[in-house]
Amino acid sequence: MKNIVAIVKMVPDLVEELEINEDGTDLDRDWLRLIINEFDNHAIEQAILLKEREGGEVTVIAPEAEGVEDMLFTTAAKGADRMIKLEGDFEDGVNNHALARAFAEKTKSYQPDLILTGVQANDDLDGSIGPLVAEYLGMPYVGYISGVTIEGEKALVKKEYPGGLIGEMEVTLPAVLGIQAGEEPPRYVAISKVRQMMKTSEIDEQEVPELDSSGGIAANRMYLPEAAERAEMIEGDEGEIAAKLVEIFKEVGAL
């Protein structure tokens, strides 16, 4: 295993309230707080684990976004060897088809044996990035992965199906894997290590001249769901609530 590339993006942090922009066509990005896509974070962990087991180098590529530098330095503190930030017209939001084309183009030069990315992201509207990147690079793609073992020219991966069923798949390399969960939860890295990375290493900024978003359809409108059929809220202090819950339990036959 020589070269592993992790493809990562920042997505809306759902801790905050999300708002729609004025013409109702997209998220209001002015106040959006971004966080690394949780599944991409798992992908990074899996990449580092593979590097620790098999050797090789890990390159992390991410498009420009608020907070992306901190995120990249954190991956470096965890063990990534190279950090790439793509610069381009990403500010007003960009669909996955455009991102995937950009990623595919930039990834080529690293001759990856394996590309890891999160199986999905919360802001995916035109499918997820992994399979698109795979096809643009002519590589096979397997998604919903929770375990990866390298066996020479192939990877043996654990693919998750519903009901807890797992399919062990053999994939020829180079390949793209959509990670559902790393074999270990994403590790913690002390802030002092991240700050040290900020002083000693550099992010490679690469320009993406043009974005081609064909293949994704722009939504006509975006809106907040109506809380139409909201739950009937039970009010009161703990005693009163408990009493009402007991009634409900009796109603369904649990008591």
Place this chain on the structure above:
Amino acid sequence: MADTATVGFTTEFYNSLFDVADGEKLKTCLQCADCSGICPFGYLMDFPPGRMIAWMRAGILDEMLESDSVWMCVSCYACTEVCPKGIPLTPGLMTRAKEELLLAGNIPAELQSALEFSQRYGNPLGESPRKRAAWTEGLDFDIPIMRKAKRPVDVLWFVGDYASYHPRVQETTIAFAKLLNNLGIDFGILGPEENSDGDSQRLAGERGLFEMLAEKNGKAFGKYEFGEIITTDPHAYNAIKNEYPQLGIEYPVRHYTEFLAERIEDIKPLLKDNGEKKVTYHDPCYLGRANDIYDAPRALLEAIPGVEIVEMAHTKSTSLCCGGGGGGMWLDGFQWEKGEVRLSDWRVKEAVTAEAEVLAVACPYEPPRFEDSTKTIEGAEKITVRDILELLIEAIE
């Protein structure tokens, strides 16, 4: 682990300890075991403080990197208080040990979340920073938020994480707001510009995170004009008083007990007699042992008509930690699995023995922790847990 990595660890680690203030005193350890003995969780640690020093001297502390028992330490300062040689065990040894473990990636998952939240959201609870002043909504008077108020204030009130977000602790916060309002104090808060003071994160081994949070707070302080900082949080008090100055952030700061004790003559006339009650006061570690404030809180309690103060067996400098400090607030699950005992339970048992009706506290970690214990400890069902501020407001309203 590679041999070369660990062989150096003990020596490097030991030597680095001398850089901490008074760290050289480590060399004078008598191995009397007072520290390990008085540590509330010492019996559950593979490496209580005394043993850590012994093994370092023998050059074989590498194993500590693999043991997770250092996370039982709640930074309560009991060991430091009692050490006959004055070795700074808590800030020097235990915190440094946690720093090393953290760097090596040996960290319980709960603590990891709290640290990651602190970094992302400026509070360990993972709450939205924009909602940090949400507790002020619904009060029938305005609380100036510095960014909007745009004027100097006499007092900048540093509210703190749990005081801002935790529903139980918000009650204490609101009590203080009302008191300040009643006393006509000119105060303001930072609101969303306030970040966690970072002290507990520092003691949990995240020096880098502490510095980052301190810098953010320092920036916010620097934007505004105020006479002094007061806080209802002993951990914030400790940070701003004792740690921030080393980072170039220096402001006069007092804990609310000192601030109010100074104004006791203004407060007394407002207090009504609501009947007699036996009140015991729990000295918080970071107000008491760490900063020697024992009398001001008691003065406030004595001022309330009808209050009879009863002391628990452990009191003032021997006070028993509630278990929340040094990261303990975020290690409950971990510590429970190790020992199946909660420090807050011990303390509440003492309150029962002292025949107290009210357990008075002065630190935001305490109300939720002690209240949980009153629900499970026999004889404690009738004990109410109240911050001194809540008792004062109850006597006013």
Place this chain on the structure above:
Amino acid sequence: MNQDVYVVIEHLQGTVADISYIMLTAARDLAQKTSGQVVGVLLGYNAENLASTLAADSVLYADHAALKEFSADAYQKTVASLIQEKEPRVLLFGNTSIGADVASVLSARLSLPLIGSCVQISDGKLISQICGGKIMAESELAETTTLITIIPGGYKAEEGQSENSPEVISFDAPALDDLRIMLKSYIEPEAGDVDISKEDFLISIGRGIQTEDNIELADELAEMLGGTVCASRPIVDQGWLPTSRMVGKSGQTVKPKLYLALGISGAPEHVEGMAGSEMIVAINMDPNAPIFDIATYGVEFDFFDLIDPLLEQVEEAAEG
């Protein structure tokens, strides 16, 4: 291009997956607008019988040894050749471990537009759900063949089932040698534990439970109610409960009489697995938690303050 809506049927170990029926129901809505037929696309090996319960106007079936088990490679090639031959108006795929592996690849390979995470068809418009269910997006079909991935939540699986076996028309799979992805074996989920999909009363725990030892509170409650504890994914990922207890997209789908959700936010991946429950009661401190949108009863309260009085009263009621 014809006006038909093709549904790529998902099946695993001899059973048609619920998502296939959900897609067929959605397809019916869409086909009315396009004035076309609902056509199931079934790929397999000696699997023609799986077509019998599909509520489709017809089923196109490709039989090939390489299609015996799901392989994204094989499915991509087969569906691609079908698209090139028939040019359907729309293709629906599940946003699942099967469909999601195929749809996006085809979008890139054939340069066809893709709309993802679609939960409902509304008056010919496609309604997608993103950002953990907090944002809805409305799109329209493109002028060319459009690919859509479907997530559950908008339709009931039962409506996509039929007793009138549709007409099955065979079509040839293309050459399927040199597949780059092959199934080696299945790993079955851990047996010997409870089958939560058969339980009447489920107490489900999410991140709000905070620590592993708090699970005993849920256990106590479950015991008193004659129920079982299950969980959302984060709990299982931590190793606090086995995979057999997981409810959601990667876990079990459950339809109990009572689903008590404790500290569960209600992210779509979880809701997929329990939205069919008869009665849902959600306890969560966050008033904006999406779980309250699907729950029958909601309690905005700190579970830890509630649990003791609740256990007390439940105990009393159980004895009385």
